[in-house]
């Protein structure tokens with residue numbers, strides 16, 4: 001900081017603050033990364049301060065917590081937590097990774113191609129997100145996909161995702177029905 005700038009700031013504190021605000025609005029990503037870095041540098045003292053405040057103001061903290069739990073954000077967080085719990089429960093009750101013979105059937109029937117983009121498939125995608133279906137690991141819910149499509153699709157509804165990537169969900173599901181018919185005797 002040169003002397004001139006320091007003198008300017010001293011003489012025009014409001015203008016200086018205004019300039020900082022403008023810069024921050026233009027560079028939100030840098031502001032966030034600085035905040036993150038600063039938090040990690042001072043993590044322990046930050047946590048200690050928060051803990052001290054919470055133990056001093058227990059009643060107030062309880063009140064905020066109650067409010068948060070009934071707010072839109074709080075209810076949404078609760079739903080996400082519940083969905084994750086269900087998903088973990090499902091995963092626990094089903095062999096993971098999938099048996100290799102099932103993986104082979106899924107890949108073979110779609111010629112090792114990603115059902116979404118037609119590229120080379122290297123993962124198995126659950127058509128409907130695993131947690132949203134009682135039998136998510138069933139053969140009629142498994143399709144080959146490339147890593148990129150699988151992670152971009154994430155937990156989207158397959159119909160919405162098919163519209164985004166231009167794939168035909170009807171054709172995929174028709175093929176899945178055939179796969180199940182053929183596999184019925186052999187698995």
Ligand SMILES: [Zn+2]
Pocket residue numbers: 114115116117118119145146147148149150
């Ligand atoms: Zn793909």
